[in-house]
Amino acid sequence: MSNFTPDRRSLLKGGGTLLAAAATMSSEQLLGLAKAWAQSAPWKPEAGAKINMLRWKRFVEAEDVAFMKIVDAFQKATGVTINVSNESYDDLQPKASVAANTGQGLDLVWGLYSLPFLFPSKCTDMTDVADYLGKKCGGWAPSGQAYGQLDGKWIGIPVAATGGLVNYRVAAAEKAGHKEFPKDLGGFADLVKGMNKNGTPAGMALGHASGDANGWLHWALWAHGGNLIDKDNKVVLNSPETAKALEYVKGLYADFIPGTASWNDSSNNKAFLAGQLHLTVNGISIYVTAKKENPQIAEDMNHAHLPAGVDGKTRELHLGFPILVFNFTKYPQACKAFTAFMLEPEQYDPWIGAAQGYLSPFLLDYTKNPIWTADPKNTPYRDVAVTAQTPAGVGQMGENAAAAIADFVLVDMFANYCTGSEDLQTAMKSAERSAKRIFR
Known part of the structure; x- marks a missing residue:
């Protein structure tokens, strides 16, 4: 060659x-x-x-x-x-x-x-x-x-x-008080709240969206120091760190566009391109389509990595x-x-x-x-291999970790708490039981 x-x-x-x-x-x-x-x-x-x-x-x-x-x-x-x-x-x-x-x-x-x-x-x-x-x-x-x-x-x-990076409308973010995309968890929550207040809401999938929901919800867990399993593949989901992640995501969800709990992987693309959604987590496909079909949206959007976690490190799925x-x-x-x-x-x-x-x-x-x-x-999409973790997080990738993401264990935990179908402790315990059945 x-x-x-x-x-x-x-x-x-x-x-x-x-x-x-x-x-x-x-x-x-x-x-x-x-x-x-x-x-x-x-x-x-x-x-x-x-x-x-x-x-x-x-x-x-x-x-x-x-x-x-x-x-x-x-x-x-x-x-x-x-x-x-x-x-x-x-x-x-x-x-x-x-x-x-x-x-x-x-x-x-x-x-x-x-x-x-x-x-x-x-x-x-x-x-x-x-x-x-x-x-x-x-x-x-x-x-x-x-x-x-x-x-x-x-x-x-x-x-x-x-x-799985942040796609956002620049004018809406600036109007919400963020001329630069926030690099910390508090700033990100403030941005989502401000955008909703201005009638230009954010929204990320909480349904069984294999790419979108799994991606940002694993980030939210890891960003708060939580993990599904530890380095020895022992289930450690029921923890104060997971509780903080759940509370953080529920706070974001309160300011989301309605309906995200039932979204699949194409729902946010459609809403963003229709001008109903102004921030989401997605591949670059929204931007690619917008350049072709809605140049005004493409001109006004940009991309960013999700904010660093509580330890200052960025981990993304x-x-x-x-x-x-x-x-x-x-x-x-x-x-x-x-x-x-x-x-x-x-x-x-x-x-x-x-x-x-x-x-x-x-x-x-x-x-x-x-x-x-x-x-x-x-x-920003060039460097995803640098911030990427596997679904096992700090654990070892294997059949069990693959089964856990295929079964939406984490997604269901966050969705059940955010939608009110389970309280915080019940959501964690339910997910912990599901995980322990997998990681026997």
Whole structure:
């Protein structure tokens, strides 16, 4: 692949013009890259390989188009057939679980968060792919390693993450008294209160929104020093720190736009783009859509990391996207080859460009992509691997932590207290019981 290194360097240094050109790389160019790669790649697909792949439904259309071009080029260069099916965030894990339990139907899943950890014994060892990519692409961020490794073995490859960051309307924040986005918990609460008072409310999901609700509510727990489990994976949820997090979130909820307790992952996008919502936690997809469909909103919005916790450190749960290969596939070499090809610089860099900030890398070289600085509003999404924790927090990622986030243990605790269906102690104890059933 050294033949193509100069192109990659020029892409990384070339700014917006080259980025736009790369993001629209012709099918012929991509096919040429794929053919050259296939000749030298360590993995040789099995003859007649047919891969059934499941991935999440797109939130940024250009990302999906760029991804399907990569699929098409790989198929033509290798003779492998890849059937791609798409499911919503909330339907993806159940479909993957059915395949894992039955041992059929899917070969490869590009999923959410800690999906490989739900059934690690069904995952192909991807250590060779991870090592290959790490050496070639600047190494893995520690959060990438945490999302991919179990007991020193890579059971999945973290392709990227969607940063769960604050999307806000600048004029509304300034009118509420915050010319700069607050960096502490008290300032953030003051901003939310002031925005609601002015009729420009905030709102974050408290329903079963796999990305949005899990993301900001894990942050709220960690920011107050709370944890679901400790470093030995013992459940420690029922604590004064959790109580403080619950009270803090209920205070925010009191100033939210109505209805957030039933929101899914697309609810806040729609409300923000309709001008009903002025602050939320989301990927960059709201901004990408606004630039296209409502430039006035795009002009008046910006992004920020969530405030630091009580100890001054920022810990966030971003929506990691790991890819796994089931170990019952008949075509492990084809699956490994495709996974590695996806993250090769020659197409991953323009793919990130096409995603317009929606895919943040775990491989460190990709933080140099000009998409992160061509528009300063994109820049906060560049560094999500730095602030990312896995759903296990300070604990060890594994089947139990994966099950806890899949079952919305934390989300339900916060939602039950905020909506008044449980008092503070009952909400904590209910969640503690649910967690202890999982972490037996």
